[in-house]
Amino acid sequence: MQTIILEIIYSITIFFAALTGFGQMPIFKRYYIADLPYLGWLGRFYTTNAVHYISAMILIGLMFYIISEKIFDKSQKFTITKSGYTKIVMLSGLFITGVLILIKNFTGTPFSPNFIIIIDLTHIFFCVALITYSLHTFLTKKKGFMYNL
Numbered sequence: 001m002q003t004i005i006l007e008i009i010y011s012i013t014i015f016f017a018a019l020t021g022f023g024q025m026p027i028f029k030r031y032y033i034a035d036l037p038y039l040g041w042l043g044r045f046y047t048t049n050a051v052h053y054i055s056a057m058i059l060i061g062l063m064f065y066i067i068s069e070k071i072f073d074k075s076q077k078f079t080i081t082k083s084g085y086t087k088i089v090m091l092s093g094l095f096i097t098g099v100l101i102l103i104k105n106f107t108g109t110p111f112s113p114n115f116i117i118i119i120d121l122t123h124i125f126f127c128v129a130l131i132t133y134s135l136h137t138f139l140t141k142k143k144g145f146m147y148n149l
Helices: 002-024 045-072 082-107 113-139
Strands: 078-080 146-148
Touching: 002 045, 002 113, 045 082, 078 082, 082 113
Parallel strands: none
Antiparallel strands: 078 146
């Protein structure tokens, strides 16, 4: 039961992080998606920015919870699947690039324009790769991110 709840929270958080991440690029306003009923908030940068950061905080908290639960709960034997390792790499890439973007946004760190473009494109790449791979693992019914034996 607890695993199902964690998977639901993880899925909802990834959904909102991706949705608002793409909302940072003004595609929802540009293509009139924000004009649809109940989707007007997707056209407001500061709203999508806040929801994106909140989603990232929930995702990071969830990852630390799962890791600490698996480390400290000796009664459970667990393993990480190949797809789990792949998702760990993608989530790590998202985390690292997200932190670099956060540093750039809040401190005014003088990153070069080329480095900023590389960070942004890498962040988008990891996001699209995670979404695509997660869809692949869902459709092929591969084992989950972490599971009990």
